[in-house]
Amino acid sequence: MNRTEFLDAISAKLNGLSEEDLKKALSFYKEALDDRIEEGMSEEEAISDIGTPDEIAAEIAAEMPLTKLISAKASTARSLKGWEIALLVIGFPLWGPILLTLVIVVFSVYLSLWSVVLALGAGAVVVILCSLAMLVASFFLIPEVTGPSFVAMLGEGFIVLAVGTLLLIPTALAFWGMVKLGGVIIRGIKRMFVRK
Amino acid sequence: MDVQLKRGLLEICVLSAIKYSESYGYRIIKDMQPYLKISESTLYPILKRLEEGKMLTVRSEEYNGRLRKYYRITDLGRKRLDAFAQEWKEVMSVYEFVTREESHEQN
Numbered sequence: 001m002n003r004t005e006f007l008d009a010i011s012a013k014l015n016g017l018s019e020e021d022l023k024k025a026l027s028f029y030k031e032a033l034d035d036r037i038e039e040g041m042s043e044e045e046a047i048s049d050i051g052t053p054d055e056i057a058a059e060i061a062a063e064m065p066l067t068k069l070i071s072a073k074a075s076t077a078r079s080l081k082g083w084e085i086a087l088l089v090i091g092f093p094l095w096g097p098i099l100l101t102l103v104i105v106v107f108s109v110y111l112s113l114w115s116v117v118l119a120l121g122a123g124a125v126v127v128i129l130c131s132l133a134m135l136v137a138s139f140f141l142i143p144e145v146t147g148p149s150f151v152a153m154l155g156e157g158f159i160v161l162a163v164g165t166l167l168l169i170p171t172a173l174a175f176w177g178m179v180k181l182g183g184v185i186i187r188g189i190k191r192m193f194v195r196k
Numbered sequence: 197m198d199v200q201l202k203r204g205l206l207e208i209c210v211l212s213a214i215k216y217s218e219s220y221g222y223r224i225i226k227d228m229q230p231y232l233k234i235s236e237s238t239l240y241p242i243l244k245r246l247e248e249g250k251m252l253t254v255r256s257e258e259y260n261g262r263l264r265k266y267y268r269i270t271d272l273g274r275k276r277l278d279a280f281a282q283e284w285k286e287v288m289s290v291y292e293f294v295t296r297e298e299s300h301e302q303n
Contacts, residue, residue: 025240027263027265028221028236028240028265029236029240030262031220031221031222031262031263031264031265032221032222032236034260034262035220035221035222035223035264036222038260039222050235050236050237051235051236051237055235055237056236056237056240058237059237059238059240059241060237060240060241062241063241063244063245
């Protein structure tokens with residue numbers, strides 16, 4: 001590794017730092033290299049004497065407050081230029097409501113999907129309750145009066161119970177699907193802010 | 197050595213290395229060498245912290261056609277050294293108590 005590679009490797013590891021902090025750190029390590037080389041070390045000896053870019057980055061990261069570290073991680077490799085920031089501020093009345101609308105649309109679509117799942121679940125529960133009612137009711141039909149219809153009622157009750165139970169399967173599937181979808185949406189939003 | 201303890205001691209040693217005259221990074225490292233080994237990657241955040249704490253000031257000066265940063269201790273930095281010396285007097289007396297040999301005279 002030569003001098004340029006060493007300094008490039010350091011700045012690559014410190015890409016979350018502000019431009020000023022990065023400049024300071026680089027000039028510090030340049031000075032460290034020059035002082036060693038003047039003393040008689042070769043470039044390579046000087047570099048290995050100072051330490052690896054990983055060590056250097058780790059020490060600087062350990063020193064940074066957590067909030068700064070997170071914002072450093074969250075920021076893009078290149079910082080916004082002045083006119084870009086100005087444009088963002090001026091454009092806020094335009095993109096602000098659009099962003100808000102987008103968030104609301106995503107949220108309401110997600111909610112309405114949930115309501116479908118809930119309706120399905122409620123339907124299944126109601127069908128099962130009905131079947132139970134039919135089963136119980138069938139015992140109150142007096143065979144002497146109503147003839148064999150109590151048998152029909154009993155059979156229908158069982159059929160309805162089966163239908164209700166079967167309805168639980170798609171409900172459960174839809175439920176887990178929605179939970180997963182929620183996770184995907186949240187992860188998608190996070191990824192918009194944090195880049196590796 | 198305990199990490200926290202070493203962290204504190206390194207800070208004190210860096211201040212001590214510049215207490216008589218201003219100095220620069222590589223020389224601070226070499227001056228500390230016999231007592232506490234330190235690398236540039238460790239020194240850099242310490243210098244930054246001491247500067248933020250107003251215990252030292254930094255100035256750049258041209259040397260051999262390039263810039264070198266010189267660190268100078270402030271009054272606050274000296275106070276920190278005095279406080280350390282005071283505190284460790286007590287620690288040393290505890291050390292003597294802890295490592296004392298059995299004395300026959302007291303029997």
